[in-house]
Amino acid sequence: MRIMIELIVLAGFVQLAIATANFFLPRVLRPSTELARVSPMIREMFFIHWIYIVFVLLVFASLSLLFAPVLASGQPLGRFLSATIALFWLARVPIQFFYYDAALRRTNRLADVTCLVAFTFLGVVYGLAAAGAWL
Numbered sequence: 001m002r003i004m005i006e007l008i009v010l011a012g013f014v015q016l017a018i019a020t021a022n023f024f025l026p027r028v029l030r031p032s033t034e035l036a037r038v039s040p041m042i043r044e045m046f047f048i049h050w051i052y053i054v055f056v057l058l059v060f061a062s063l064s065l066l067f068a069p070v071l072a073s074g075q076p077l078g079r080f081l082s083a084t085i086a087l088f089w090l091a092r093v094p095i096q097f098f099y100y101d102a103a104l105r106r107t108n109r110l111a112d113v114t115c116l117v118a119f120t121f122l123g124v125v126y127g128l129a130a131a132g133a134w135l
Helices: 002-029 040-066 068-072 076-099 102-107 109-131
Strands: none
Touching: 002 040, 002 068, 002 109, 040 068, 040 076, 068 076, 068 109, 076 109, 102 109
């Protein structure tokens, strides 16, 4: 179980890195410029949803860093939370492959591959914890 706890803590740091990256993304993606043509309501919804996603990432990171033994315990609550986090991240992989523009992914290949590796790692780690793997 010790390895599982260490993997969950590492996953917490990965999620913290992803959440932190979201604070720098506006400089790269320029959402204010890109969303200038949409209604103020759509623009506001976009930013509020972005903030909420970062909040969820910080919650997942906090759970992982502060309660890794609980997530790895095999107990019902730990398994439920691990399964929820696993589904969250595993759902992100097909979104990356099939929803995002392929040309944009090719242009930003390093970021694309880094994200895919991170999302897969997170999904697998929490999936193993949800399955009660005793690593």
